[in-house]
Amino acid sequence: MKCQVNPRYMERLYSFYSPFYKYVFGMLLGPGRRKAFNYVSRQPNQKVLEIGVGPGSTLEFYPPKTKLVGIDISSAMIQIARKKAVNINSGSRFDFHVMDASRLDFPDNHFDIVMAAYVITTVQDPHKVCREIHRVLKPGGQVIAINHTRSQNGSLWGRIEDVMAPVFVRVGFTTDLDVIRVMKDAGLKIQKTVPCNLLNTGRIITGTKH
Ligand SMILES: C[S@@+](CC[C@H](N)C(=O)[O-])C[C@H]1O[C@@H](n2cnc3c(N)ncnc32)[C@H](O)[C@@H]1O
Numbered sequence: 336m337k338c339q340v341n342p343r344y345m346e347r348l349y350s351f352y353s354p355f356y357k358y359v360f361g362m363l364l365g366p367g368r369r370k371a372f373n374y375v376s377r378q379p380n381q382k383v384l385e386i387g388v389g390p391g392s393t394l395e396f397y398p399p400k401t402k403l404v405g406i407d408i409s410s411a412m413i414q415i416a417r418k419k420a421v422n423i424n425s426g427s428r429f430d431f432h433v434m435d436a437s438r439l440d441f442p443d444n445h446f447d448i449v450m451a452a453y454v455i456t457t458v459q460d461p462h463k464v465c466r467e468i469h470r471v472l473k474p475g476g477q478v479i480a481i482n483h484t485r486s487q488n489g490s491l492w493g494r495i496e497d498v499m500a501p502v503f504v505r506v507g508f509t510t511d512l513d514v515i516r517v518m519k520d521a522g523l524k525i526q527k528t529v530p531c532n533l534l535n536t537g538r539i540i541t542g543t544k545h
Contacts, residue, residue, distance in 0.1 A: 338500035350411035367531035372396040381447040386436040387454025391416030401427040406434035437463040456508040465521030484514035
C-alpha cells in the first residue's frame with residue numbers, strides 16, 4: 336500500500352516552512368532545478384503553468400517574456416512568490432493563485448509548458464494531479480517534473496524507500512511513489528529521465544502530450 340499524504344497537513348507544513356524554505360530546500364534541490372531548465376523550451380511568450388510553485392524558487396530561470404501562472408496550496412508560499420516576482424526584470428508576466436493541483440481551474444489544452452518541481456510526491460492523489468497536468472497541457476506541449484521517483488520493483492533500494500515513506504511523509508514528501516509510472520498512466524508520453532541532485536536521488540522527467 337502507498338503511504339497516505341494528508342493535504343491539510345502538507346498545506347500547514349509548507350506554510351510553516353515558507354519563511355526559511357529557500358535556505359534549506361533551496362540548497363538541497365537547487366541543482367536539479369537549474370539542470371531542469373536546460374530542457375525547458377526557450378520560445379518567448381509561452382504560457383507556462385507551475386504547480387506547487389512554492390516561494391518561487393524557479394522564477395529567475397524562465398526565458399524572457401514567459402507568461403507564468405504559479406499555483407500552490409499554501410497561501411504563505413504564494414505571498415513569498417509574489418514578492419519575489421516583483422524583482423525579476425525579464426519581461427515575463429507572473430500571476431499566482433492559491434489552488435489545489437488536483438483541481439486546476441484552467442481550461443483544457445491551455446498551457447505550452449507545465450512545470451512540476453518537487454511536488455508530485457507531496458500530493459494526496461498524484462494520479463489525479465497528473466491527469467490534470469495532461470488536461471491543461473496543449474497537444475505537443477511540454478511537461479517537466481523534477482522529483483525523487485521510487486526505484487524499480489524488486490530492488491533493495493525500492494524496498495528501503497517503501498519502509499522510509501511514512502517517515503519522509505512527515506517531513507513533506509513520500510518516497511514510495513513511482514512518479515514516472517504515474518505520469519505515463521495519466522497519458523503523458525515520457526521523453527527523457529535525467530538523474531540530478533546529491534547522489535542522483537532526483538530525476539528530471541520530461542514529457543509531452545499527443
Ligand atoms: C517540496 S515543495 C516544492 C516547491 C518548489 N516547486 C520548489 O522547487 O522548491 C512542494 C510544494 O508543493 C505545494 N503543494 C503541496 N500539495 C499541493 C497541492 N495539492 N496543490 C498545490 N500545491 C501543493 C506545497 O505547498 C509546496 O510549496
